[in-house]
Amino acid sequence: MTLHHLDGALLKNLVLAGAQNVINNQDFLNKINVFPVPDGDTGSNMSAAFESIAQDILRHPDDIALPDLCHHIAEAALNGSRGNSGAILAQFFQGFLQGVGQHNKIGLEKFAETACIAAKAAHDAISNPVEGTIITVMHDWAKWINEHWDKTASFTELFKQSLEAAKISVAHTPDQLKILSVKHVVDAGAQGFYYFLQGATEFLITQKLPKISIATDIFQKNFESNMINPALDQQTEHLHLAPHATHRNDLDHQYCTECIIHGDNLDIKSVKQKLARWGSSFVIVGGRNKIKIHIHTNAPDKVFRDANAFGELLETKADDMWAQYRANINFYLNKHVALITDSSCNLPQELVVKHNIIMVPLQMIINNQVYLDKVNLSATDFLEKLTDPDNTITTSQPAIADIKVAFNKGFRQSPIVIGIFLSDKLSGTYRSINQIAKQYEEDELYVYDSRNTTGGLGLIVLETAKAIYEGKSVANIKKSILDNIAYTTTFLSFSTLKYAIKGGRVKKTSGFIANFFNLLPVMKIASSGKPEKIGMSFGKNATQRKMIKAAIKYAKSFKDQELIITHVDCLETAQTTQKLLQSKFPQKNIYIVETTPILATHSGPGTLSISVLGKN
Known part of the structure; x- marks a missing residue:
């Protein structure tokens, strides 16, 4: 069948096929992730964006109008994007929406124009664009289409030939970015975008949609994707073991920080000027009513404070990239037990870092604004808010999503996970965690009520971390935890x-x-x-x-x-x-x-x- 026009039905199938191909290859993308930081999550982040898109568009009929479908894709990408690559993808689809406009179907020439607008939107979303990454492949692919659309007979031929251009562009990323050349890999985000195009092209050739295996629980899906694949490890171990031992010093910023701002007539340029100063890898995506911010920073609290001045802050997160990096290293160092606690645990930060202790953040609600304990509110700012009589402050146990993320990080690091948490008599935290733990019945997950808090919880966790570091048996560690709780x-x-x-x-x-x-x-x-x-x-x-x-x-x-x-x-x-x-x-x-x-x-x-x- 010769396809001369792109409508809602065709775009829906192209996006679903491309999304599934990225999801199928996310493990490999995680393994080759070395830029901008080697935190091993590019595949998971791109998959999260595509899962959000797929879950949304599967709810709509095949005859949906093209502008409406593009709007749903852009909105779902924005809401589901995570990390640097996810944010760039979201802005690519925002640009695609802009390019399509109100056309219910577009031909090859309009598609070429739209592809260029989308690639430029992705490029412009980044404060300091770096060549040899996903934006380079987006640009090269769109440029090839713009220069050759009139020499192809159909969308099938256009995608087949432009896919080769994208493949060549991906292969050249190590020539443009030194870290890729040193590690003997291509850019993970660029490779992920190629997988998306490859899946879409395969649909055009076969006219068959692959089985769409979108998880109903995205956290479970990400957990499965982050589990170590032994066969894949054998292929990529040489890329990640010795080279990454030098990477820790390259992580100038600790937190991969994101938030969504909702408001009226939001000015992206003003937001960018205000927030970009707080770190690197700054990406801003969205439109006049909703903006998503991504930045690597050491001051997530300042990012959220400044973002809040522009509108209502709907979502905030700050992932510890140092911990993600250590988790990758610890797997290869055969650390046999991962350790989790909650943010009521008080220990010096250097000990938390040394022992790679995973923290589940409890929540504070200050004047209806949710803050994550120890993440997006500094001690100084908190004390100012605490002593202000006009502020209403309440506390809450961790979000279910944050508990699952912590467990998944633990299992990514080790086949055995131990968690020690705030006293059940002081908070509902342990009860919530215990309920979530039941979902991991087939795994070696052991959770304990510390019957303590603050420094007491800290000492129990620290003694457990020392036992893990010394290589003691799991049975010995579990016994010592009970003894330490008792005394x-x-x-x-x-x-x-x-x-x-x-x-x-x-x-x-x-x-x-x-x-x-x-x-x-x-x-x-x-x-x-x-x-x-x-x-x-x-x-x-x-x-x-x-x-x-x-x-x-x-x-x-x-x-x-x-x-x-x-x-x-x-x-x-x-x-x-x-x-x-x-x-x-x-x-x-x-x-x-x-x-x-x-x-x-x-x-x-x-x-x-x-x-x-x-x-x-």
Whole structure:
């Protein structure tokens, strides 16, 4: 059948066939991903965009009008895009929508014009375009079509011949980008776009649509795509093992950060000028009413703050690329257990990085705006919001999606995953995580209620990380977790009960009486998992002294122990406490960590805690 025009029905089949081909090859794309960062997720990100598109257009009839279909494709690509490559794809389809305009069908000449508009839109979305990537192949493919459309008889011939041009362009990417040449790979995004064109071309030749295997649960699909394929590893190990050992220093920015801004008459240029300064790999896609931002940055909180000034922030995420990189490396280093906790766990960041501890972020809602704990809100900005009486702040357990993402990262790193989480008596986090864990019944996933929080949870997690690092057996690790939970206690003192009352942790009547007499409690969280009052004192200083005395007494009841201090905006007090504890336990390295915002919400500035993990 000779095809001289593109309508909604034909475009729908082309996109579905191309999408399925990308999804089928996503493992290989993940393996050859070395630019802009070697985080091994280009295939997953492109698949996520195409899955979003496919799920949307499958709901519409085959006779859908071409402009309507293009609108649905562009919108679904924008909503489903993830990462650098996903964002570029989204803008390509935004440009395609612009090129089609209101035409219900287009011929070869109009298609050539539309392809050029789409390629240019993808190029213009990037603040610092780099040749030898997906945008190069988009440009070369569109240029070939624009120069040869009048020499081909049909869309089938146009796609067959232009596919060869795209193939040549992909093959030349290492000549344009040094890192690709060094690693002996082509650009993963460019190869992914070629797979899309290849799938579409195959449909035109055979007139047969492949089986569309779009997952109903995109997180499960991404989990499956991120599982290590042994046969594929043998093909690509030489690309990723030794070379990536030098990549860590190349990751100047830690977080792959994305958000969607919704508003009226959004000015893309103004948004770009304001946000691009915060990092690299900046991509902005969308239109006048909705914009999606992608950027690699060390300051996701500042990106979200500035983005919020332009309109309503609908979605935010900040993936730790350093952790993704370490997960890839750790697989090849045969790390036998992956470790997960939640953001209420307080540990020095260097230890989290060293042991590749995966964090599930809890959520804070400030004036109806959702923030991810430890991700998109700095401690300084949080304290300003916390102490502002006009702000309404509540906390929430992690989103189901974030829990699944953490589990999937863990299984990508290791066949065995252990998770240790915030006390069930303090939050619904553990219950939610336990429910999600039931979906992984066929996998080796072990989750534990720490019956603790802040530094106590941190010490339990750290001891587990050390056991994993030392190569201890899983049975030994599991036993030590239970022992550590049983002998870990966190002692707390407060400078005010204002925030505990506001958050509903202390009854208003009791709080009013305590505040009137300046009475403050000394609390502990032990193996029961519940906060227990162990004393009262008049004033902050007396309360702190009583708390420190109780912690020292408990620590001395063990032959060996580990200690950690956490605080909310009282570093000098924490440092004084550290000196005192160091004099009592001179052989110990006692860390000071700032309490995570999710916990500071309920305790307030001036809160001091000492956690002790006893060893018999």
